[in-house]
Amino acid sequence: MAVTSREIHKQRDARPNALIRSFGPFAYLLTFVLAALAIYVLVGAAVEWGQVRLDDLRYGRPRTTHLAGLVGRPGESAARQTIFIGMNIDRQVVVMELPAGDATQVRSLPGPYLFGANEDLTPVLLSLRDMDRDGQPDLIIDVRNEQIVYLNRDGGFRLPTAEEQQQLVQQEPGT
Numbered sequence: 001m002a003v004t005s006r007e008i009h010k011q012r013d014a015r016p017n018a019l020i021r022s023f024g025p026f027a028y029l030l031t032f033v034l035a036a037l038a039i040y041v042l043v044g045a046a047v048e049w050g051q052v053r054l055d056d057l058r059y060g061r062p063r064t065t066h067l068a069g070l071v072g073r074p075g076e077s078a079a080r081q082t083i084f085i086g087m088n089i090d091r092q093v094v095v096m097e098l099p100a101g102d103a104t105q106v107r108s109l110p111g112p113y114l115f116g117a118n119e120d121l122t123p124v125l126l127s128l129r130d131m132d133r134d135g136q137p138d139l140i141i142d143v144r145n146e147q148i149v150y151l152n153r154d155g156g157f158r159l160p161t162a163e164e165q166q167q168l169v170q171q172e173p174g175t
Contacts, residue, residue: 052121055121055123059123061121062087062088062120063087063088063120063122064085064088064124065086065123065125065126066083066084066085066126067083067084067126067127067128068081068084069084069128070082070137071136071137071139071152072137072152073100073155074099075102076100077100080100082097082098082101083097083101084096084098084126084139086111086124086125086126088114088119088123091113091115091119091120092110092111093111093112093113093114093143094108094109094110094111095124095139095141096109097157107156107157109157111141111143111148112143112148114143122143122144123143124141124142125141125142126139126141126142127140127142131149131168131171132151132164132167132168132171136152137152138150138151138157139152139157151164
């Protein structure tokens with residue numbers, strides 16, 4: 001009995017088809033997982049890019065915010081409030097204070113240095129609250145969900161001493 005070329009090709013084709021059929025569901029699952037991972041990475045990159053562009057519109061480059069308020073400086077009034085300008089300049093947080101809006105009396109408050117990738121794009125948020133309950137609003141710098149308190153004492157702002165830090169922790173609501 002003679003073997004024809006058709007029979008030889010059938011035998012060769014039968015093995016790969018059986019192999020493909022045995023790995024078929026796994027191949028589909030692997031393809032789905034890889035496609036989902038690629039979509040996740042692309043969407044994450046697009047969201048991050050959009051957030052950076054939104055922060056560019058809100059805070060500019062370098063990241064800058066400002067706040068005006070009455071903090072008890074001489075010459076202050078509702079029309080001439082003290083102005084604070086918070087900046088992230090190459091990962092160094094700096095706050096400038098213009099007492100009663102007077103640019104000739106500028107004071108600088110050095111803040112923390114930010115470590116990590118893209119920290120030069122982190123916005124600096126400012127607020128005024130009386131943290132030590134002395135009747136004077138204190139300056140709060142909020143950077144990456146960390147708050148730094150500068151106490152309003154003796155006509156200027158300064159970081160609290162160790163004893164003052166303990167008092168602030170004890171005065172927090174809920175403790």
